Amino acid sequence: MYLWQQKHCYMEWKRPNTITGSAAEGSKYFRREDIEDRLWNEIDKNNHVLFLAPRRVGKSSIVKHMAKNNVHSFACLYEDIESDSSIQDFYRRLCRMTYVALSVVGKNKSLLSKWLKKWRITSIGKEKITIEKNDLDYRKEFFDLLRDLQVQRQKIVLFLDEFPDVLWKIYKRHGNDDAEILLNDLRTLRQTKAFKDVFVMVLLGSVGLSHIVKKVTGRADKVNDLHKEYLYALKPTQAMAFLDYLMKDATMQIDDETKKYLLDKIGHFIPYYIQLTIEECDDLLFEEQRPELTKPDIDKAYKILLKKHQYFEDWDSRLSKYFPHKYAYLSEVLSVCAANNKLTIQEIYNIALSHKNETEWKADLDDILIADGYISDEDDQYQFNSPFLKDWWKSRHPII
Template sequence: MINISTPAEGDDFFDREEDIKHIKELLQNGNNVLLLSPRKFGKSSILRRISLESSEIIYIDLQTVRTFEGFFSYWLYYAGTKGIIKKITEKFSDIKEVLERIEKFSISVEGASVELLPRIKNWQDWTDRLVKELDKIENVVIIFDEFPDMIENFIDNYTKKEVRDFLRWFSGITEKYPKICYIICGSVCLDFVVRELKFPRAFMNFKRYELEMMSSEKAAELFEKKLVEAGLKPTAEATKRMLDIVDPIPWFILLLAYDIYSNRAHLSEQRVKKGDIDRAYRNILGYREFNYYLHRLEKYSREHYDVGKKLLYELSKDECLSSEELWGPYQYVTDGGNEDSFFHLLADLENDFYIKYDEERGGYRFYSKVLRDWWGKLFR
């Protein structure tokens, strides 16, 4: 079966060895890493892969964390699952019962939050103690996946001042105990969240690393590999057509392969031809998984949500538009508009990987062809 819903693990993991190498080099040089890429580029797959290499590397998925106490609970829980807590249990004798529960029971992540929260008071003090002890262990790496999502959850539950105080405290922790390295990533743009909180100094001690699209050769290899594993026979013209219309992004390639496999009854002798690629492409543009891109825009202000949809629709009709050409539609929707707000919106759309500035053409275009086609179909 072709997996399109969960991070790639085991034999499903493909390519990205060079990215893993570069990230590990940054860590070995004592850097914290801010991993950047659009959604479904394989960030979580890469980070999970890295976390398997050592018991000192802790992978923590923060997407559902909504409270400061929950942040510590997850940190404690995941550290316990990797066994690191066993090395420092004597330092936490006053929460020995909680640690024993982690060791004895294979509780769910949600269960960790529910079970541990009532027992944890003064979460900042507890986290400081935990990090202080982890700092004494060599080569500890803490991976916080979906960190920006957690911060947005905090914004919904706390005042902005309280969330700024959290970020200020967290930044202090990363500087106070420099032996621990951190990797932060997420599908939501951290720059957007930080600017909303008016806290630009956050994460200045992190090195940015951006994942790029796959090479065309690797994209073709992945596409053919998945179809062959599913018992299908892609023709050379089918692979070429795939490369013509789909960006070399793992998830888009897997979606196309998944749809072809799901509709294999239409194939002649299990052979995948050029026409099958076009049919599958039309199908995937109707997949509900793409609705994320619309829901993400709903996080913007009401005005930016409305005008953002308009600008993206205009871009879906043209391959590239300059800021001057986009300024007109912006003014129309906002009844005059504000130039600073306009450029903030363009920056947010770019940071969230909807669009990208094309230096050669001097204008903005969609980050991916697939997203452009989907947006155009949605609002046409």
């Protein structure tokens, strides 16, 4: 709640229920029960899941809610694992997460006591422990841990965010051999019934895991048995419900016609972009002590957001990071598409020829730009999914 002062008049101002920094939790989380149900269904079947969506679509918020509101008898925990850069880092984390997950559900005290002594666990608190023992092979420790769990028949579900980034770091810092060891281990965990009965992973990523696996191994079949779930943008009815959820009890007022205009302006209903727009509009009205939002306000907020590059740069940087040798081709496809609003398949092929990419151009189009949410096609006409991203890309990479 804020107090706005002008000419000695004070006005209470309640902000919308938005969050655009960290993942949405608690009252900030707008539930996606259809996605939650699909994920739980696969977990119930002991299927390991690859949960994919571009950044900022809301996948982390969904699984954090699932981990903390588990209605099953599973021991669940979510963590962002992006900082891990070695096999030892990864398995040490899995050991620690498993210990914490079991501690939270209050089961298997004899096992917890055993691991407490062996790993020299300190700083015990809610979801926060430190494993002090450094001279252990935590890869071996984790597989031994799973064998202990088989006896107890306790199922662990770990939600691991940004797993593709971890595999990429291991590959870049330690080479193909270590990355392949990890991929083979995960395949063993997925395909060995004794392990599947007690341990399920939900791997989250904002870039397709198959891209990285193909770089490491030359083929993508080592992850083909992962069950894939995709998080798409909100449907129009969901987007309107989300907008109402954000605006409940807020000072800023939006009539039905203006709500529709706002959503039409955004076009592709990613929760993050809806919230950015709402926050920018709210800031404009707050400055003017004016609660009613108008269409010109929305247009102004949209233009302001396009100049805030930090909200869009990740879409650009991840292409140059993961596909440096293909970046020139991919970037030109997006730049021409943004400038012309649409591209035909022939126009894309012509761009590929100019970059000497005659062999893989269509696979790159399908497996990178389409699969990772940049563009989509309809009757061989390709266009940006998000008007926001299209307009930002046009300003960032203009055709001269």
